[in-house]
Amino acid sequence: MVYKLNPTTGRLDLVDAGGGGGGITSLTPDTGGPISSSNIDVFGREAGTVSVMTTENDAGDFFIENRTWDTQYVVDNSTTEGLRGTFSTIQDAIDQAVADGMAFDNPKIIKIRVSEDPYIEDLEIRPGLNLISFGNSPQSTNDTIPILTIQGTHTIFDFCVSSFIGIHFLNPSASTDTFTNDVGTSANPNLYAENCIFELSGTGKHLQVESSYCKIFNCCFNQPTFQQGLSVSPAGGTLTLSNCSLNSCGIQAEGALNLFNCTNIGPVINGQIIAFNNSFISDGDNISGTPNAIPFLFNNNFESSSNTATAVSMAGGFSGNGNYINLMGNGPRYLSTDPISINSQSGNILGTVRTANDLLLQASNDYCGVTDTSAARTITLPQFASDGHRFIIKDESGVSSVNNITVVVAGGANIDGSASYVINQNYGSVTVIFNATDGNYYTIGT
Numbered sequence: 462m463v464y465k466l467n468p469t470t471g472r473l474d475l476v477d478a479g480g481g482g483g484g485i486t487s488l489t490p491d492t493g494g495p496i497s498s499s500n501i502d503v504f505g506r507e508a509g510t511v512s513v514m515t516t517e518n519d520a521g522d523f524f525i526e527n528r529t530w531d532t533q534y535v536v537d538n539s540t541t542e543g544l545r546g547t548f549s550t551i552q553d554a555i556d557q558a559v560a561d562g563m564a565f566d567n568p569k570i571i572k573i574r575v576s577e578d579p580y581i582e583d584l585e586i587r588p589g590l591n592l593i594s595f596g597n598s599p600q601s602t603n604d605t606i607p608i609l610t611i612q613g614t615h616t617i618f619d620f621c622v623s624s625f626i627g628i629h630f631l632n633p634s635a636s637t638d639t640f641t642n643d644v645g646t647s648a649n650p651n652l653y654a655e656n657c658i659f660e661l662s663g664t665g666k667h668l669q670v671e672s673s674y675c676k677i678f679n680c681c682f683n684q685p686t687f688q689q690g691l692s693v694s695p696a697g698g699t700l701t702l703s704n705c706s707l708n709s710c711g712i713q714a715e716g717a718l719n720l721f722n723c724t725n726i727g728p729v730i731n732g733q734i735i736a737f738n739n740s741f742i743s744d745g746d747n748i749s750g751t752p753n754a755i756p757f758l759f760n761n762n763f764e765s766s767s768n769t770a771t772a773v774s775m776a777g778g779f780s781g782n783g784n785y786i787n788l789m790g791n792g793p794r795y796l797s798t799d800p801i802s803i804n805s806q807s808g809n810i811l812g813t814v815r816t817a818n819d820l821l822l823q824a825s826n827d828y829c830g831v832t833d834t835s836a837a838r839t840i841t842l843p844q845f846a847s848d849g850h851r852f853i854i855k856d857e858s859g860v861s862s863v864n865n866i867t868v869v870v871a872g873g874a875n876i877d878g879s880a881s882y883v884i885n886q887n888y889g890s891v892t893v894i895f896n897a898t899d900g901n902y903y904t905i906g907t
Contacts, residue, residue, distance in 0.1 A: 551571065614634055630658065677705055856888050
């Protein structure tokens with residue numbers, strides 16, 4: 462007789478018996494002894510296309526367990542019947558997959574069940590490896606992608622094409638990087654991470670790799686404030702981050718760096734940068750270095766707490782507009798060491814600006830602080846601005862009664878009917894509003 466697992470009742474039923482008819486309620490081996498894996502066979506692939514497997518616990522109890530996984534590499538160190546995996550450690554599953562021929566052109570899926578305790582392992586990342594979490598997870602930020610924790614530091618071997626989905630990589634080391642290449646064997650791996658968390662508290666990096674292509678999607682990075690957490694080379698490589706929360710994680714990239722819809726990106730060094738709809742935060746320059754191509758920056762927000770910071774300090778300028786520059790220090794407001802190369806400068810919103818020299822304001826500025834009046838200063842309002850736009854000019858030096866601050870308008874328009882407005886009191890200020898109908902400015906506060 463042939464029996465198969467009935468998915469409705471969970472029992473073994475006679476083939477074609479249907480419903481509950483003909484189901485096994487008790488089994489007695491012909492040998493007369495207790496049932497064990499030595500006297501009963503369940504045909505089919507364990508943890509594969511056939512959804513049953515036989516197991517025995519330490520007490521010798523025999524179980525036929527339901528297995529509906531789509532891979533034979535299942536990691537679960539649980540002792541509960543029905544939950545146990547085919548492997549108790551992740552590295553054991555990786556080693557078996559390698560023995561079974563896993564390679565970059567023959568990938569294998571290893572599924573890891575979420576556990577309350579982390580898997581404490583230093584993994585060898587091999588070509589063709591795909592690590593995916595499954596089960597219930599209190600850490601999950603996505604209803605369909607659970608998060609499990611792997612605590613350790615990991616080494617990438619050979620020409621690696623690997624992916625990680627739903628993994629919390631926790632690095633307990635004081636200085637070791639979470640992911641590094643094995644020197645001499647790993648040649649420009651391709652890495653993909655989705656719905657993962659990268660966390661460390663030491664001085665190491667999340668990624669310190671030579672990668673030909675690395676894509677990180679919908680991930681979160683946690684590390685000490687403004688610490689460089691991602692370092693990817695060589696110059697011909699590409700690092701792409703999309704919909705990620707970097708929490709001030711810094712980036713150094715020798716090759717192409719693509720940033721889309723990411724928040725709180727820390728200091729960025731080098732890289733052929735393409736950035737759309739991101740926010741940058743730093744305690745120094747937001748983007749600096751010598752790129753191998755002109756960066757493209759659109760609709761980004763730049764903030765820095767440094768008194769000498771520049772939003773983008775790169776030789777050769779950049780192309781883009783719609784960027785909001787809100788640096789709270791006294792640093793230069795230009796976006797490049799070569800301002801002539803800046804394209805569509807009028808489309809970049811500089812927000813708050815401070816200057817120790819004469820300055821022509823942009824149409825999208827709103828506040829200008831004059832920090833040095835050791836000589837008389839002239840602040841020039843733009844000839845055109847949106848109707849009703851307000852500009853505030855303030856003496857932050859506190860000595861403008863000696864060397865005045867003169868406010869004029871580009872193109873010769875007036876301020877309250879006069880060609881200029883003079884701030885001649887210490888810590889004095891003026892607030893003006895633009896009238897687009899007649900093209901003049903009017904004071905509304907001092």
